[in-house]
Amino acid sequence: MAKVTLKNVTKRFGDVMAVKELNLEASDREFLVLLGPSGCGKTTALRCIAGLETPEKGEIYIGDKLVNDLDPKERDVAMVFQSYALYPHMTVFKNMAFPLENLKVPKDEIQTKVQKVAELLKIEVLLDRKPKQLSGGQRQRVALGRAMVRDPHVFLMDEPLSNLDAKLRVYMRAELKKLQKELGVTTIYVTHDQVEAMTMGDKIAILNEGVLQQVGTPDGIYFSPSNVFVAGFIGSPPTNFFDCTLMEGVICTLDTGEFKYSLPENVAEAAKKRTSDACILGVRPQDVLVYKDAKKKRLVKAVLDVIEPLGDVTILDLKVGDYLVKAVVSPDFKAELGDELWIEFPAEKTHIFDKKTGATLV
Ligand SMILES: Nc1ncnc2c1ncn2[C@@H]1O[C@H](COP(=O)(O)OP(=O)(O)O)[C@@H](O)[C@H]1O
Ligand SMILES: [Mg+2]
Known part of the structure; x- marks a missing residue:
């Protein structure tokens, strides 16, 4: 051999x-x-x-x-x-x-x-x-x-x-x-x-x-x-990506134009490796959390555009401004097209990429 x-x-x-x-x-x-x-x-x-x-x-x-x-x-x-x-x-x-x-x-x-x-x-x-x-x-x-x-x-x-x-x-x-x-x-x-x-x-x-x-x-x-x-190549449906600008301050924030995403401290530290402030935020549809109302802080408002029931899971297409965000939810999740929903990207599940080099920062 x-x-x-x-x-x-x-x-x-x-x-x-x-x-x-x-x-x-x-x-x-x-x-x-x-x-x-x-x-x-x-x-x-x-x-x-x-x-x-x-x-x-x-x-x-x-x-x-x-x-x-x-x-x-x-x-x-x-x-x-x-x-x-x-x-x-x-x-x-x-x-x-x-x-x-x-x-x-x-x-x-x-x-x-x-x-x-x-x-x-x-x-x-x-x-x-x-x-x-x-x-x-x-x-x-x-x-x-x-x-x-x-x-x-x-x-x-x-x-x-x-x-x-x-x-x-x-x-x-x-x-x-x-x-x-x-x-x-x-x-x-x-x-x-x-x-x-x-x-x-x-x-x-x-x-x-x-x-x-x-x-x-x-x-x-x-x-x-x-x-x-x-x-983007591995995983189905593909990872959701958002172009954003990293803004440094007391809390580092990613600004996508549609919503702001504040970075936990450890993430902000890793993001220092970036070549410029142009970044890409990435989160898998399986990791997007969807809520019917805004109970928590740091949620992003979205409008339900498409529902795809696959039996074991349901895929939701959610509109956040011009972005289309895919989320995989349990089939018990009941909502109507056009509903306003709230989504969360758990920090430990998101990735941040350097837009210029494509390399993973976090
Ligand atoms: N014999 C060949 N002559 C000219 N170009 C080729 C030849 N074989 C492959 N290519 C080119 O090389 C690249 C890689 O091809 P290939 O190895 O067949 O890709 P894959 O198997 O990943 O689809 C492609 O752009 C293809 O057009
Ligand atoms: Mg081939």
Whole structure:
């Protein structure tokens, strides 16, 4: 087994900087998720590791071995793509046996190996079928099986579940994670789906425009985002943001134009790291507290604009001047459209970002 290390990996396509000075490490046996919006460089980074792209700068190690100059075949990685690309004219058995036949593995060994992996993936009964006789989920399993028969040091997976319907995707998410733990193979898994990343990853690396934003555990990234991009990308519904000006005084205050938000002392202290007074206040919809009347101080008046009942929770869209604030409340919360409500942002749950750099101040 092996860890995978990227040092300063940079890849450009013409004017497009697809991956910029990427430093990243997947530990041995770890499930590392590369997460980011479409076009942020995830596939390119993965293809560099696989040896399908040549970085213009930087080093890639698998285990302790520098692999920059090794062919894809010599890297001992197995890649699973979004489009499973099974050979349509071959049976499931043949599809899975193919990589081993290429490696000139003896026939009886191939037989044993395919059988074993098929059992693990619960596709033994499908071995004689052709791909068109399989469901989407079964095809995806065959594609995984084809990658697994080789006992690679590393799995590289590029959005392997995104062609499946929602229900199957949720099922396969859990299956794949369980399987990865059973096999203990270091896995780098690319997705643009934050829920997939949060549920599957031991560690998540978030990319934006080719630049690594943060690496951490799902909890670490959710509760302590390192910048405004990460805070906005992780969590659903997305974090509420307010542009504001920080005004220093006896009590430091953020002025959003619509309301003022006074900062607790410790927060005011941390806010001193800012590069200018332009800040962004961020609070997750799950952390916004909503009241029917103004019992407490420091509440902000809002008008209820939209109610979205989801069953387990209800999402409220609240208008505060020009801002739309989303709040997640209990389904018992009863209110009418147009009602005046009062909202609170608990200090310990809010984040403040430097507007210029995007960095988290608090
Ligand atoms: N072969 C290529 N030629 C030119 N530009 C490319 C090529 N592959 C990727 N790009 C560009 O590099 C950027 C990153 O792409 P990609 O790694 O596919 O992103 P992601 O997988 O995160 O969606 C995008 O702007 C994309 O258009
Ligand atoms: Mg991609």
